[in-house]
Each structure stands twice: as structure tokens, then as C-alpha cells.
Amino acid sequence: MLAAMPPTPPPSPEPGEAPTRDRGDACPGALRLHAAADGLLARLRLPAGRLTSRQVMVLADAAESLGDGSLSVTSRGNAELRGLRDGCGAGLAALLADAGLLPSPTHERVRNIVASPAAGLDGLGHADVQLWARALDAALCAEPRAAALSGRFLFALDDGRGDVAGLGGDVTLIAAPDGAAFLTAGTETFRLPGAGAGGAGHAAAAGSAAGTAGTAVRAALACALAFLDAAEAAGTGAWRPRELPGAHLPDWARALARAAITAEPVPSFAPPPAALPPAPGPLGDHALHVLAPLGRLTAGQLRALGAGADEVRLTPWRGVVVAGPAPDLLPALAAHGLVTGPADPRTGVTACTGTPGCAKSLADVRADAARAPGGPLPVHYSGCARRCGHPHGTRIEVTALGPDTYLLDGVPVPRTALAEAVAAARTTPMES
Incomplete structure (x- = not known):
């Protein structure tokens, strides 16, 4: 092991x-x-x-x-x-x-849970999904079958601000302003009703939030297990729902019903607008x-x-x-x-390991990324076409073709001209 x-x-x-x-x-x-x-x-x-x-x-x-x-x-x-x-x-x-x-x-490799990092800290969002994440982690570790999930299967928990809903989760939970939650599994979305306060005051509101969290966690786990059933039936060794053959897609609604979860299909779900990551600096008062x-x-x-x-x-x-x-x-x-501040030119610059740490890399991309000029758009430097660790969303892609040549959004650029080309490109978006 x-x-x-x-x-x-x-x-x-x-x-x-x-x-x-x-x-x-x-x-x-x-x-x-x-x-x-x-x-x-x-x-x-x-x-x-x-x-x-x-x-x-x-x-x-x-x-x-x-x-x-x-x-x-x-x-x-x-x-x-x-x-x-x-x-x-x-x-x-x-x-x-x-x-x-x-x-x-x-279960240590299947604890892949992203959640809105500022939830519960800055007064934004509709629920403290950090607490949901802890409950989901406990539920995953307590379910023996969940250990069969691949190390790539991802749960995304968004507090409603739209910061992690677009990160490619296989099961995504989004908190709603009325205390309910939306669950997306594969290409289908369901509304999970709030628990209902049943009274007034802080204690009732806390009880409602806890009830919604419990329902959301049980629903997410039910969908993960439904994927495992479908993957076993398909026999293709799929790691994630998007890899399943069309004839073996999970019946998400049936899985939720079998788990005694009330879920209303939402055929034309509109997720919250994608939010930018918080800028470096203070985040609320504490x-x-x-x-x-x-x-x-x-x-x-x-x-x-x-x-x-x-x-x-x-x-x-x-x-x-x-x-x-x-x-x-x-x-x-x-x-x-x-x-620590948005004016720092290193803001939005990411890179894979590159050489010498990765044998597949064609260049020392971290050294070149460290010289990246500032700009409004994120930029990711990759040592090869696998583009390991690239961010989601709008970005500039810089991919090594060799130690002295890069591909910048599809155009070969000599390393000697790379900084100038990146500076210009960081003002022109590329969609993911």
C-alpha cells in the first residue's frame, strides 16, 4: 500500500x-x-x-x-x-x-470535496457549505462501497455565490437563497427542498440549515453510489459519470427516491453566474x-x-x-x-511542475512563469500537452513545445519573445 x-x-x-x-x-x-x-x-x-x-x-x-x-x-x-x-x-x-x-x-483517495472557501466568513452565500463538506466527508468514509470511487471523482459544494459550481464536479451541490439546495449529477439537476424551520428564531433557522445539509449530503452520496452501480454494469472501468456509455447512464432520480430523498427535477436549471476567485487581501473582518x-x-x-x-x-x-x-x-x-494584494503581478499565474520535477515536461515552465508579466486574465504554463493542473474558466494557455519554444493559445512563440506575447495575450480571453 x-x-x-x-x-x-x-x-x-x-x-x-x-x-x-x-x-x-x-x-x-x-x-x-x-x-x-x-x-x-x-x-x-x-x-x-x-x-x-x-x-x-x-x-x-x-x-x-x-x-x-x-x-x-x-x-x-x-x-x-x-x-x-x-x-x-x-x-x-x-x-x-x-x-x-x-x-x-x-477511503483516503476518494475524499475529493471542494467547497466555497469563504463560506461562513464574509457574509456572502446562502449556507455554510464548509459544514456540508465535513458531513459529506464523514459519510463517504463511513460507506464501504464509496472506497471504490476513483481518485478523480469530485464533489463540488457551492454556497450560492458561483465560485466552485463550475469546477467540473461529478456531483455538485448549490445552496439556494430559500434554504433549499440544487444537486447536479451528470447532466441532470434536482431541487432538494429545505427542511423547513417549523418556527421562528435562530434555533429554528439553525435546525433548518442542519436539515438541508443532511439531505444534501445523503443525496450526494446516493448519486455517487448510483454511479458505481452504473459503472459496474457498463464494465468499461469508467472513473467519472461523463465517461459512461450512453446506454449505462445512472437513473439519478430513482437513486434519490430509493434513498428516501424528495427531489424535484429541474429541466432548465440555470446555475449561479460564475464568480471570480476572491482577490488577495482582507476577506470580511476576521x-x-x-x-x-x-x-x-x-x-x-x-x-x-x-x-x-x-x-x-x-x-x-x-x-x-x-x-x-x-x-x-x-x-x-x-x-x-x-x-497579498491584487496588484501583485504574480496574481493569476499558475504552472505545472515542469522540469526537473516531471520527466514528461519539455521545459522549466516554473522559471518562465516566474517571469510572467501581470495582466487581468489568468495564465497557466504547462510543460507538455497534458496541461496538468490547469485552471477552469477563461485563461491564457502557455504550453511548452520544447525548451526554447512555447505554444501560446495555439501559436508557436520563441521563448525569447514569450513575456511580451503573454503580456499582450492576457488582455484577450480564451474560453475553456
């Missing part, structure tokens, strides 16, 4: 044809390590990106003592430790388990948001973030929401090299 696993090349089905897979996905986890060019890699699933202050400090220690001294934030708000030495698996597992970061060894430069946090930066924080939440935009401290902590975090 602790052995390094080689990567699995993705199959190449014909256009419009569902892929057939003859093996499970080799997505790395905390126990199943991946052998990269720079050492072993561990991917830690962090539902809703949530970490306690103590857990942040444990990860900082692990990065220094076992890895390359830093932690990577993924596009799902998870964490990666890189450069891990051979034979460290058992020690790492014990460290994570002691910190409460490994609640279920059998929280702040900063970005990790190129998605990497050094051990020192982790300790600065965790010091005195009530809670830390890694975000799908490779940022960190810190709950508890006053915004006047921002200068200290800026001194540690974090992105």
Missing part, C-alpha cells in the same frame, strides 16, 4: 466514444505514492481544503524532514508533498494519521486571502500562515484563506513572499 506507483497513461478513445479502462486509476494519495523525477510524491485529500493550525505546522515539518521543503496546492484545494525520499511512506502515514489527516486508510506563488508554499510560509490562525483553507485557485487573524497580518505574510 505504501509502494510508489508508476503513472497510468490515459486511453485515447475515438471522438464521442466512451473510454474503456482495464485498470483502476493510479492517482497518487497519501498512502499510494507516485514516483516523480524529483522523488516520491504524496497527494493529501483535504475536504474543502480545511486544515487546523496544528495540521499546517505538521505539514511544514513533513515538507522539511521528508520532502523538498515545500507544499504544492492543487487545483482542487488539495496538498502535495514532493521530493519525498525512498522508504518514507510508513513514517509519513503515521505522521498524517497522528495529525488527523488520514481518517480512513481505505479573515484574509493570499495566493501561493505558482501554487507552492515553503515550510516557512506554512508556519507563518498557521501561526495564530483559527483555521486555514487551501483553495482551488492555489490560494489560502486564513480565518481568525485580523487583516493587519497581511504585511507579515507579504514579507514571507506570499501574494
Whole structure:
């Protein structure tokens, strides 16, 4: 269980044809390590990106003592430790388990839950979906069959502001202003009614919110299990609903009914408008948001973030929401090299690992991304055509064709002219 696993090349089905897979996905986890060019890699699933202050400090220690001294934030708000030495698996597992970061060894790779990072902190949104995420995580870990989900199956929990609803979730929950919730599974959407306050006052409202959360969590789990049933019947080894053959799509409505969940189909559902990620800086009166430069946090930066924080939440935009401290902590975090304001040219710049960390990369994309000019549009640098870790939504794509040539939104550009070309491109959108 602790052995390094080689990567699995993705199959190449014909256009419009569902892929057939003859093996499970080799997505790395905390126990199943991946052998990269720079050492072993561990991917830690962090539902809703949530970490306690103590857990942040444990990860900082692990990065220094076992890895390359830093932690990577993924596009799902998870964490990666890189450069891990051979034979460290058992020690790492014990460290994570002691910190409460490994609640279920059998389910650790399926705890893929993104949730609105600012929920419950800035007064926006219709529900605190961070609490939903915790309940869903517990439900997943308590369901033996859920361990069969692939490491790529994603739950997205949006508090109604539209920040994570568009992140490609396989099951998406969106809080509604009337206390209800919308559930999208595959291409179908259902309305899950609110629990009903049954009275007046704060206690009744809290009870209604808890009831809605419980219904939403049970519905999400029912849909995940329905996908497993459909995937088993199809026999194609599908990892996600979008990969199922048309003749084997789940009957989502029946699955919800069997779970005793009242769900009303919404044939023409209009999701909330996509919201931009929060800008770096204060987030309400008691929280702040900063970005990790190129998605990497050094051990020192982790300790600065965790010091005195009530809670830390890694975000799908490779940022960190810190709950508890006053915004006047921002200068200290800026001194540690974090992105603390929207005018910082590093805002919106992301990159894959590149060389020398990834053997498939054709260029040192992180070095080139570090020189990226500022601009209003996000830009992602990829070392090869796989474009690992690219963000969702409107962005500029920069893909290495070799060490000295890049493809910039479909046009070859010499590396010597790349900065100027990126500066111009960051004013012209490309749709995902």
C-alpha cells in the first residue's frame, strides 16, 4: 500500500466514444505514492481544503524532514508533498494519521470535496457549505462501497455565490437563497427542498440549515453510489459519470427516491453566474486571502500562515484563506513572499511542475512563469500537452513545445519573445 506507483497513461478513445479502462486509476494519495523525477510524491485529500493550525505546522515539518521543503496546492484545494525520499511512506502515514489527516486508510483517495472557501466568513452565500463538506466527508468514509470511487471523482459544494459550481464536479451541490439546495449529477439537476424551520428564531433557522445539509449530503452520496452501480454494469472501468456509455447512464432520480430523498427535477436549471476567485487581501473582518506563488508554499510560509490562525483553507485557485487573524497580518505574510494584494503581478499565474520535477515536461515552465508579466486574465504554463493542473474558466494557455519554444493559445512563440506575447495575450480571453 505504501509502494510508489508508476503513472497510468490515459486511453485515447475515438471522438464521442466512451473510454474503456482495464485498470483502476493510479492517482497518487497519501498512502499510494507516485514516483516523480524529483522523488516520491504524496497527494493529501483535504475536504474543502480545511486544515487546523496544528495540521499546517505538521505539514511544514513533513515538507522539511521528508520532502523538498515545500507544499504544492492543487487545483482542487488539495496538498502535495514532493521530493519525498525512498522508504518514507510508513513514517509519513503515521505522521498524517497522528495529525488527523488520514481518517480512513481505505477511503483516503476518494475524499475529493471542494467547497466555497469563504463560506461562513464574509457574509456572502446562502449556507455554510464548509459544514456540508465535513458531513459529506464523514459519510463517504463511513460507506464501504464509496472506497471504490476513483481518485478523480469530485464533489463540488457551492454556497450560492458561483465560485466552485463550475469546477467540473461529478456531483455538485448549490445552496439556494430559500434554504433549499440544487444537486447536479451528470447532466441532470434536482431541487432538494429545505427542511423547513417549523418556527421562528435562530434555533429554528439553525435546525433548518442542519436539515438541508443532511439531505444534501445523503443525496450526494446516493448519486455517487448510483454511479458505481452504473459503472459496474457498463464494465468499461469508467472513473467519472461523463465517461459512461450512453446506454449505462445512472437513473439519478430513482437513486434519490430509493434513498428516501424528495427531489424535484429541474429541466432548465440555470446555475449561479460564475464568480471570480476572491482577490488577495482582507476577506470580511476576521479573515484574509493570499495566493501561493505558482501554487507552492515553503515550510516557512506554512508556519507563518498557521501561526495564530483559527483555521486555514487551501483553495482551488492555489490560494489560502486564513480565518481568525485580523487583516493587519497581511504585511507579515507579504514579507514571507506570499501574494497579498491584487496588484501583485504574480496574481493569476499558475504552472505545472515542469522540469526537473516531471520527466514528461519539455521545459522549466516554473522559471518562465516566474517571469510572467501581470495582466487581468489568468495564465497557466504547462510543460507538455497534458496541461496538468490547469485552471477552469477563461485563461491564457502557455504550453511548452520544447525548451526554447512555447505554444501560446495555439501559436508557436520563441521563448525569447514569450513575456511580451503573454503580456499582450492576457488582455484577450480564451474560453475553456
